[in-house]
Amino acid sequence: MDWVVTARKIRICDGWCNAVTPTHYFSRMLVLRIVMGLGLAYAVLVLLAWRFQEHLAFPAPRAVVPDPQRLGVTNGERVEILSGDGTRLVGWYLRAVEGGEGRWKAVKGGDASTALHRPSPPSPALLWFYGNGETVAAIGPIVRVFQPPGTAVLVVDYPGYGGSSGRATEPALYAAAEAAYAALAARPEVDPHRIYVYGRSLGSAVATWTAAHHDVAGLILESPFTSAAAMAHYHYRLFPRLILRLSLDNLSTIMRVRCPILVFHGDADRLVPTSMGQAVAAAAGGPVEVVLIHGAGHNETYDIGGRAYRDKVWEFVARR
Numbered sequence: 001m002d003w004v005v006t007a008r009k010i011r012i013c014d015g016w017c018n019a020v021t022p023t024h025y026f027s028r029m030l031v032l033r034i035v036m037g038l039g040l041a042y043a044v045l046v047l048l049a050w051r052f053q054e055h056l057a058f059p060a061p062r063a064v065v066p067d068p069q070r071l072g073v074t075n076g077e078r079v080e081i082l083s084g085d086g087t088r089l090v091g092w093y094l095r096a097v098e099g100g101e102g103r104w105k106a107v108k109g110g111d112a113s114t115a116l117h118r119p120s121p122p123s124p125a126l127l128w129f130y131g132n133g134e135t136v137a138a139i140g141p142i143v144r145v146f147q148p149p150g151t152a153v154l155v156v157d158y159p160g161y162g163g164s165s166g167r168a169t170e171p172a173l174y175a176a177a178e179a180a181y182a183a184l185a186a187r188p189e190v191d192p193h194r195i196y197v198y199g200r201s202l203g204s205a206v207a208t209w210t211a212a213h214h215d216v217a218g219l220i221l222e223s224p225f226t227s228a229a230a231m232a233h234y235h236y237r238l239f240p241r242l243i244l245r246l247s248l249d250n251l252s253t254i255m256r257v258r259c260p261i262l263v264f265h266g267d268a269d270r271l272v273p274t275s276m277g278q279a280v281a282a283a284a285g286g287p288v289e290v291v292l293i294h295g296a297g298h299n300e301t302y303d304i305g306g307r308a309y310r311d312k313v314w315e316f317v318a319r320r
Contacts, residue, residue: 054245058173062135063137063162065135065157066078073092073140075096078091079091079093081183083159083172084179085166085172089156089176090157091154091162092136092155094152096189121191122191124148125184125187125190125191125195126153126154126197126198127177127195127196128198129197129202129203129204130200136156148314152184158173159176173205178210195214195217196219197219197220201271204224204280205224205249208224208250208253217259218261219259220313222263223271223272224265224280226251226280227247227249227250227251228244228247229244251283257284259286260286261281261284261289262312264277265277266298267296269296277290293305
């Protein structure tokens, strides 16, 4: 008699079996790994953007603030101001002198008594806030050329910039602006009711904040942006807005400014689009004039605007 034993079939593959894993399984696994890798990389980028956004907005180049006297700026002095939190701010103060560009010729020609004549009564003054990649050492020659006749000028390095101590943050910039304004208004040769504020690019946010908190005679903005959020959306749309800690909200702040406003903007600006400057001007609470510098990119306004730019600044200060 033959015995038949039945049992569950056990299949042992030695080498390749006919029942191989389907190819689409490996495809799904590959896609999943790629998606997970991209997700992880994006998460790291978002974390880095959140952590280092202030370094991007405030690169804080360092440079020694030179003594203007040694550079032949006879009406200038190197100044130090303490911010409210004890931060030491270093910059230039240029006393008011009569005449325009020719005053430098007068100094070189030896007629220092005329060039350094201090007007009486006290003179108007211009408080200057530069862009995020600049310093007093770099911007000094431009400040000299743009100094309006009969008007004093003060420009200081932001915290962490140039020769100033501290660290560049949005609150620190506003605190520095407050200290600089107070120091300028306290000078006996300056009329505190005729202080004008100038701000370029990043400096537009600092200047607008100052004008919103003080009764200034006029506000001059060059290449102003609407807000940090709008700039982040314009340049970094990949990142969610919720990670942004900076405000720098010119659009909201300028609504509280009632003084006359002069806005310059290059019509070829790809860093801060012209539409942002026009939006800031449209939101202004006081009278505003917009001057477009044709063919100028973000860092070409001084060169392309040239004498016409400078004369417009002088006219704005002189007529008030």
